Amino acid sequence: MPEAFLTAENLHKSFNDHKAVNGVSFTIYKGENFGLLGPNGAGKTTTIRILSTVLQPDRGDVTVGGHSMRNDADAVRRLIGVCPQELAFYPDMSALENLVFFGRMVGLGGTEARAQATTYLELMGLTERAKGKVDKFSGGMKRRINLAIALMGHPQLLFLDEPTVGIDPQSRNMIYETIERLRDGGMTILYTTHYMEEADRLCQRVAIMDGGRIVALDTPRGLKSILGEPEQVTLEEVFLKLTGRGLRD
Ligand SMILES: Nc1ncnc2c1ncn2[C@@H]1O[C@H](COP(=O)(O)OP(=O)(O)OP(=O)(O)O)[C@@H](O)[C@H]1O
Ligand SMILES: [Mg+2]
Structure with a gap:
């Protein structure tokens, strides 16, 4: 039996009268890469904001590494890194300065923050541009620095909210x-x-989320077998079958 690392239990969140997240429960196993898919407005980012302790749910709880978010949000925060959908860095600072700053924010000492910054700049192919201001970066480089920031502190659990949106195949492949x-x-x-x-x-x-709920959860192969032979079906076909073809926004 795989070990659970994150458990979300019956999460609810409304904005005014709109139920953005409406009874979401799932488990992510240790070492797993868990995908959260859904059309625009499905509630994915709201769910991630709850899981990463940014937003308090109206109901429900999240346990990460054995720590309940309601009882010990600080312990949860020490285990996680977040790469947000909207780019989040200081445009006037260099790549290196951004990484060191965010490293200090997660509690690293100066020497350790610089060491990790060097490691993650290298990992994301940004070493040559370490001293360049981030607002001068290309779209792909901005996405890569956004991801490098999330890695500062070596989190055990990483939330990636659309990390490859709007970038070229080269940057996308590097992120993969x-x-x-x-x-x-x-x-x-x-x-x-x-x-x-x-x-x-x-x-x-x-x-797969839609309208604030999880409508299916399985391996990609298991989801594809809903429609037939998994080798002959794409996940996109399953997604459209489960969530419909109507526009959401
Ligand atoms: N702070 C907020 N105030 C009011 N409504 C919000 C707020 N945040 C999210 N919503 C609404 O909640 C719903 C879910 O939004 P959310 O951003 O979680 O969707 P999403 O699945 O991440 O969509 P996308 O794929 O477009 O990023 C949407 O209808 C959105 O307009
Ligand atoms: Mg979103």
Whole structure:
């Protein structure tokens, strides 16, 4: 039996009268890459904001590494890293300065923060641009620095909210390879994307959300077998079957 690392239990969150998250429960196993898919407005980012202690749920609880978010949010925060959907860094600072700053924010000493910053700049192929201001970076480089920031402090659980949106195949491939390498190193990952082939390639299990609820949760192969022979079905076909073809926004 795999070991649970994150358990979300019956999460609810409304904004005004709109139920953005409506009774979400799932488990992510240690070392797993878990995909969270869903159309625009499904509630993926709201779920991630709850799981990463940014947003308090109206109901429900989250346990990470044995720590309840309601009772010990600080312990949860020490285990996680977040790569947000909206780019989050200081545009006027260099790549290196950003990483060191965010490293200090998660409690690293100066020497350790610089050492980790060097490691993650290298991992993301940004060593040559370490001293360059981030607002001058290309879209792909901005996404890569956003991911490097999330890695500061070596989190055990990483939340990636659409880390490959709007970037070229080269940057996207580098991000894929990094994610595979991090998982091989034992990191647990929650991944959201609108690119179905990414989820198929990278995730051991995938949850499909729609209207604030999880409507399916299985391995990519298990989901594809809903429609027929898994080799002849794409995850996108399953996604459209489960969530419909109507526009959401
Ligand atoms: N702070 C907020 N105030 C009001 N409504 C919000 C807020 N945050 C999210 N919502 C609403 O909650 C719903 C879920 O939004 P959320 O951002 O979680 O969706 P998502 O699945 O991440 O979508 P996308 O794929 O577009 O990123 C949407 O209808 C959104 O408009
Ligand atoms: Mg989102």
